[in-house]
Structures are given as structure tokens and as C-alpha cells.
Amino acid sequence: MKKFLAAAAFVAAFSASSAFAVDSTGCGLGSMIFRGQRGLVPQILAVTTNGSFGTQTFGISTGTSGCSQNGTISGGTGRMFAFLENNMEQFAIDAARGRGETIEAIAALTGTSADKAGDIIKENFAFIFDSHDVSAVTVTLKVSELLA
Known part of the structure; x- marks a missing residue:
């Protein structure tokens, strides 16, 4: 198993x-x-x-399954994943405080104000970082859901 x-x-x-x-x-x-x-x-x-x-x-x-042959990759989620993959430790520190450069970057990627993003992320810290070895994929999906 x-x-x-x-x-x-x-x-x-x-x-x-x-x-x-x-x-x-x-x-x-x-x-x-x-x-x-x-x-x-x-x-x-x-x-x-x-x-x-x-x-x-x-x-x-x-051009099937909801895909387009002429599609444009425009989602901030991919950029957020790339950012978090390289900044997980600092993001965890900033998330616990609800402020910092990584919070500002995530806010910019999602079109959310830094103050609002910081408050939401700090409030949901335990949900976002539910284990000591949480992956950047999991953090990205959770933060995207919270800031949607």
C-alpha cells in the first residue's frame, strides 16, 4: 500500500x-x-x-478534450508553482507572519492585494502546510483555491 x-x-x-x-x-x-x-x-x-x-x-x-491547438498558456498557477518550488522555505516563514516578499509575489500572480492574500494565507497556514514535507504542488493548489 x-x-x-x-x-x-x-x-x-x-x-x-x-x-x-x-x-x-x-x-x-x-x-x-x-x-x-x-x-x-x-x-x-x-x-x-x-x-x-x-x-x-x-x-x-x-483539439479535443477541452484543449485547443492554438491555446495560450496564461494561468498564474503555473508561475506560482515555479515560484513556490524555488521559495518554499521563505514562503512558509512569510505565510506564518502573513506578510513578506513571497506573499507580495503570490498576491501579484493571483491579482489579489498583498494585505488580503497575507491575511488569508496566515489564517489558513495549518491547512496549507499540513505536514513538514508538503510539496510545492500541494501548496500551489491550496493557495490557488484559497485566493480564487
């Missing part, structure tokens, strides 16, 4: 980085199956489905 969970976590983390397009899950079969659902679990399942079965690549190539 531990091997299965480890493999699922790896696939989710690996798949997630390529799925940040229009929203946090992009397009593809997984995004269509879980469309309209909110929260961390449906997003992870959508991303995992897209990455595991190659439906996102197929959808982009054929």
Missing part, C-alpha cells in the same frame, strides 16, 4: 507541473471528468488522469 501511495504521489507531482495551463488542471480527460469540482482532491485526480494517460497531449494535438 505504501508503494502505491508513493507512486501515486510521484505521478501527481510529475504530472502537475505540465498541467498548469488555463487553470490549475489544464485540459484533458481528467479535467473534463472533474470539471466544476472544487478542492485539492479533484484537482490532483484530474492532473493525475491527464498525466497518466497522456490525454492532455492527445487533446492538444487533436
Whole structure:
């Protein structure tokens, strides 16, 4: 069971980085199956489905599954993931205080005021950082959900 969970976590983390397009899950079969659902679990399942079965690549190539051959990558979620992946330690410090440069950067990426983002992130610190080894993917999805 531990091997299965480890493999699922790896696939989710690996798949997630390529799925940040229009929203946090992009397009593809997984995004269509879980469309309209909110929260961390449906997003992870959508991303995992897209990455595991190659439906996102197929959808982009054929213009199906909610994908466009002429699509533009414009979502701030992908940029947030890249930022957090390189700044997790400082973000955790700033999140606990509700202010700091990383909070300001996240606020700018989401179009939220730094004060509002700081308050929300500080209030939800335990939710965002629910374990000592939380991944940048998980933090990105949770922060995106909170600031949406």
C-alpha cells in the first residue's frame, strides 16, 4: 500500500507541473471528468488522469478534450508553482507572519492585494502546510483555491 501511495504521489507531482495551463488542471480527460469540482482532491485526480494517460497531449494535438491547438498558456498557477518550488522555505516563514516578499509575489500572480492574500494565507497556514514535507504542488493548489 505504501508503494502505491508513493507512486501515486510521484505521478501527481510529475504530472502537475505540465498541467498548469488555463487553470490549475489544464485540459484533458481528467479535467473534463472533474470539471466544476472544487478542492485539492479533484484537482490532483484530474492532473493525475491527464498525466497518466497522456490525454492532455492527445487533446492538444487533436483539439479535443477541452484543449485547443492554438491555446495560450496564461494561468498564474503555473508561475506560482515555479515560484513556490524555488521559495518554499521563505514562503512558509512569510505565510506564518502573513506578510513578506513571497506573499507580495503570490498576491501579484493571483491579482489579489498583498494585505488580503497575507491575511488569508496566515489564517489558513495549518491547512496549507499540513505536514513538514508538503510539496510545492500541494501548496500551489491550496493557495490557488484559497485566493480564487
